[in-house]
Amino acid sequence: MGGKCLDKRIHKDLMHIFRLMYDRTGPRHWWPAQTSFEVIVGAVLTQFVSWRNVTTAIENMRTEGILNVDGICGVSEERLEELIRCTRFYKQKAKKLKVFCTHLKTQYSGSLDLFFGRDLYEIRRELLSLYGIGEETADSILLYAGEKPIFVVDSYTRRIFCRLGIFSEDISYGEMQKFFMDNLEHDSDLFNEFHAQIDGVGNRFCSAKTPLCEECPLAPRCLFRKG
């Protein structure tokens, strides 16, 4: 799947922004997980919560021996809720994990290879039809668990690219995603690292409260400055 770069100038600018971030922090080795299945569990658990809380829940599940399809299908919903309590909205998330794992088990014999061994957009539609999986979660699963070339955007992406003067505040998920996918090569390694870099910058330098941190590698380009 070759990317079509509609605008060479935008492509160059995007790669420049990528370089500014990458040269500061180096490779981020995303996603922080031992298996593809763990990526999927983490993608659900990280919804609207910091990653710190997610690692605790993942370790709880590992210790309990249920960090696999059969484990999650077999454990009681109440026990699962206890194990992931620290990730907020735990009742909903327990249900979400069970819905996904039950789907994987009944439709694909629990095999992620079978699940991912199809057309990217066919898998995406299927993911979006499942309870608890929206666009960001679906794309995170496709890119980081399935190694499919799809660009993941999130609230950090909106915030940072708004401050760079590239996006407007009310841009939709789909519009942001299209912007990156229209102007970058469709390379899952590049998409992986690009999103990871945005997350790193967002996390460290671009909180909602502080308009701009001077330490941010993108600070020279930002429209909003302190003072």
Place this chain on the structure above:
DNA sequence: GCCCAGGGGGCTC
């Protein structure tokens, strides 16, 4: 004690 953090579902109009 207060604020807010990497979302998504469901309802309303």
Place this chain on the structure above:
DNA sequence: GAGCCCCATGGG
């Protein structure tokens, strides 16, 4: 189909 509310923990 945009705008709202709900979910409901933990760290700074």
